[in-house]
Amino acid sequence: MTAQPMHFVAPEDFHQRARAALNDPKLRASFRGAMDFLQTKRSSQFPDALELEHLRDLGEAIRQHALANLPQLLVQLEDKLTAAGVHVHWAETGDEANEIILRIAQQRGARTVIKGKSMASEEIELNHYLGERGIECIESDMGEYIVQMAGEKPSHIVMPAIHKTREEIGVLFEQHIPGTAYSDDVDTLIQTGRRALRTAFAEADIGLSGVNFAAADTGTLWLVENEGNGRLSTTVPDVHIAIMGMEKVVAKLEHIVPLASLLTRSATGQPITTYFNLISSPRRAGELDGPREVHLVLLDNGRTQAYADEQLRATLQCIRCGACMNHCPVYGRIGGHAYGTTYPGPIGKIISPHLLGLEATADLATASSLCGACGEVCPVRIPIPALLVRLRTEANRNPNEQVAHPLKGQGAKFSRGDKLVWRFWSGAFSHPSIYKMFRWAATRFRALTPSEQLGWTQHRTPLKPAPRSLADLMQDRNQPE
Amino acid sequence: MMNARERMLGRLRAAAPAPSPDSAVAALDLRIAAHYDGPRPGAAALVDELENALRASRADVWRATASEWPAQVAARLAQHGAKRLLLDPANKEGAALAGALPSEVEALPFNGPLETWKSELFGTVDAGFTVARSGIAATGTLILEPDAGTPRTVSLVPPLHIALVYADKLHATLHDAARGERWRDGMPANLVLVSGPSKTSDIQQTLAFGAHGPRWMWVVIVTGEQS
Numbered sequence: 001m002t003a004q005p006m007h008f009v010a011p012e013d014f015h016q017r018a019r020a021a022l023n024d025p026k027l028r029a030s031f032r033g034a035m036d037f038l039q040t041k042r043s044s045q046f047p048d049a050l051e052l053e054h055l056r057d058l059g060e061a062i063r064q065h066a067l068a069n070l071p072q073l074l075v076q077l078e079d080k081l082t083a084a085g086v087h088v089h090w091a092e093t094g095d096e097a098n099e100i101i102l103r104i105a106q107q108r109g110a111r112t113v114i115k116g117k118s119m120a121s122e123e124i125e126l127n128h129y130l131g132e133r134g135i136e137c138i139e140s141d142m143g144e145y146i147v148q149m150a151g152e153k154p155s156h157i158v159m160p161a162i163h164k165t166r167e168e169i170g171v172l173f174e175q176h177i178p179g180t181a182y183s184d185d186v187d188t189l190i191q192t193g194r195r196a197l198r199t200a201f202a203e204a205d206i207g208l209s210g211v212n213f214a215a216a217d218t219g220t221l222w223l224v225e226n227e228g229n230g231r232l233s234t235t236v237p238d239v240h241i242a243i244m245g246m247e248k249v250v251a252k253l254e255h256i257v258p259l260a261s262l263l264t265r266s267a268t269g270q271p272i273t274t275y276f277n278l279i280s281s282p283r284r285a286g287e288l289d290g291p292r293e294v295h296l297v298l299l300d301n302g303r304t305q306a307y308a309d310e311q312l313r314a315t316l317q318c319i320r321c322g323a324c325m326n327h328c329p330v331y332g333r334i335g336g337h338a339y340g341t342t343y344p345g346p347i348g349k350i351i352s353p354h355l356l357g358l359e360a361t362a363d364l365a366t367a368s369s370l371c372g373a374c375g376e377v378c379p380v381r382i383p384i385p386a387l388l389v390r391l392r393t394e395a396n397r398n399p400n401e402q403v404a405h406p407l408k409g410q411g412a413k414f415s416r417g418d419k420l421v422w423r424f425w426s427g428a429f430s431h432p433s434i435y436k437m438f439r440w441a442a443t444r445f446r447a448l449t450p451s452e453q454l455g456w457t458q459h460r461t462p463l464k465p466a467p468r469s470l471a472d473l474m475q476d477r478n479q480p481e
Numbered sequence: 482m483m484n485a486r487e488r489m490l491g492r493l494r495a496a497a498p499a500p501s502p503d504s505a506v507a508a509l510d511l512r513i514a515a516h517y518d519g520p521r522p523g524a525a526a527l528v529d530e531l532e533n534a535l536r537a538s539r540a541d542v543w544r545a546t547a548s549e550w551p552a553q554v555a556a557r558l559a560q561h562g563a564k565r566l567l568l569d570p571a572n573k574e575g576a577a578l579a580g581a582l583p584s585e586v587e588a589l590p591f592n593g594p595l596e597t598w599k600s601e602l603f604g605t606v607d608a609g610f611t612v613a614r615s616g617i618a619a620t621g622t623l624i625l626e627p628d629a630g631t632p633r634t635v636s637l638v639p640p641l642h643i644a645l646v647y648a649d650k651l652h653a654t655l656h657d658a659a660r661g662e663r664w665r666d667g668m669p670a671n672l673v674l675v676s677g678p679s680k681t682s683d684i685q686q687t688l689a690f691g692a693h694g695p696r697w698m699w700v701v702i703v704t705g706e707q708s
Contacts, residue, residue, distance in 0.1 A: 058513060069500055159683060161683055186684045189689075271534070274675065278673070290632070308492065
């Protein structure tokens with residue numbers, strides 16, 4: 001496959017891209033259709049509202065228990081896996097994780113890496129990093145394969161190519177897969193992708209995958225998928241490298257059962273996916289296939305910042321189902337690429353500040369009406385709206401203010417002018433005499449209100465105080481004739 | 482100098498609450514058990530459920546007795562046009578099937594380590610035969626424990642996967658399977674839960690089969706009495 005060069009975007013340009021997306025009717029239609037489809041699929045999986053609420057309580061409790069014991073569980077997982085012959089690596093940053101993976105590849109003289117779906121590897125931009133060093137990464141999840149071919153990033157964490165129409169994919173395949181005629185028949189396209197990737201599976205030196213859950217008690221990596229590319233990536237090459245956000249471990253294998261059910265039902269509306277692939281060791285003596293070498297890379301990359309704060313820690317409860325984005329009125333209108341972050345939508349808004357800092361991501365938390373849809377569907381009850389408000393507060397906090405757990409980029413949106421206005425506002429509203437004076441002045445000098453009122457007048461008519469205040473009118477009415 | 486591991490763990494430990502007492506884990510386990518508590522379907526209902534759920538995932542599923550199924554699978558294979566079938570002649574089901582195959586279908590044992598015949602496996606094998614360790618009725622799932630005779634790729638690389646499951650090995654739910662089989666006591670190198678043929682809806686949410694794994698899946702539920 002020949003792919004377009006990767007096109008990088010920055011979260012800083014969020015507003016510009018969001019406006020462009022809103023004015024793109026094709027993108028709007030494609031996301032509307034996909035969101036309606038996924039919402040319907042999800043709700044069909046939860047016919048019993050009571051069962052759903054119980055299961056969400058359980059999911060929340062399991063994830064909170066895991067987070068409360070995270071350091072011990074990680075050590076236990078490491079011990080178990082190491083005893084089984086799996087190499088465990090710890091990476092503080094994306095760069096460190098990339099270096100670890102590069103070192104393994106170089107030691108093996110590897111030229112190609114076949115990849116199962118992994119958002120953590122997207123987060124650290126592994127493909128780009130290895131590519132620059134002469135090692136080719138081939139995405140094998142159909143959606144990932146398509147976006148890689150287009151030189152794009154996934155626009156959804158579960159359905160990476162959700163923004164692409166089958167006609168667009170037909171053109172891509174015709175251009176990039178030698179000997180392929182144009183077709184917009186989905187079955188034909190999938191079979192073309194299958195054929196093109198077959199040799200890649202058989203010839204790749206290394207298979208790389210993400211991890212959906214890990215169990216500390218048995219030392220098991222639990223991978224969830226429908227296509228079989230995850231199984232092929234973790235079975236056929238001689239080396240398997242798994243990369244996992246450090247928050248994904250739970251205490252017991254049996255704790256994963258309710259989480260897996262919440263994941264597949266919330267994500268794609270399936271009672272279960274085609275494959276649950278449970279990996280607990282490399283190929284054992286006597287076995288004839290499976291990787292001889294298995295590595296697990298535990299990734300921090302800002303997660304410990306979220307962990308340090310008791311409220312923000314809830315961010316790490318996430319099981320990456322994508323239900324929050326599927327139900328978000330903002331995501332549904334602007335799509336995933338507008339965010340410019342690996343994780344788009346509500347979960348992206350609350351996790352990205354820890355990965356990238358508030359300087360780059362402060363605009364994301366404000367792109368929300370706080371309607372609460374994300375919090376209502378979250379299978380592990382992450383209070384996403386409350387966390388959005390909190391991140392807005394942190395972005396507007398004085399950068400010099402000393403707090404117990406400062407966030408990267410604290411005060412990125414801090415402005416003395418804003419602070420002054422708010423101080424006056426709160427003073428006026430808490431002191432009746434000042435408020436009365438303000439009211440008197442505002443109604444008398446209403447003619448002086450400016451017609452340019454910053455962001456407000458971009459899409460709206462200017463605000464102007466009424467000639468008489470409500471309090472004055474009420475006073476008149478209550479006056480005896 | 483501290484390494485990444487110590488720094489990451491150090492930051493977590495500085496923020497983590499006191500470790501939960503064992504009683505907290507026990508309470509959580511009880512809540513999970515309570516969630517899945519309830520009447521379990523009888524043996525016949527389990528078979529019905531498994532069959533319906535597998536059918537919903539577009540697996541081709543039927544019931545047969547131990548004496549019936551080898552000839553049935555053999556006939557279907559011939560009709561399907563399969564030429565080479567991977568099976569384990571050392572187990573009794575593999576031997577029974579090998580014995581029933583018509584001459585145009587070759588029974589192929591897993592011939593040595595994968596790397597010695599990878600391209601042959603990818604290029605020439607039409608079907609793979611496995612015997613499931615157990616099944617899960619609620620979701621239509623087969624639990625496979627690959628071993629030396631039937632390695633992981635048998636249920637993965639050939640375009641047709643044929644799986645046998647015994648009706649008396651069915652669990653009602655995944656929770657029951659994990660508990661009942663005591664997964665906590667130790668896991669095999671790889672345990673695979675399969676619920677139908679490989680599929681994807683990555684292109685415009687349109688379902689297509691045979692994405693990377695088997696395009697077709699046949700499941701025989703082996704029942705005790707005449708089917």
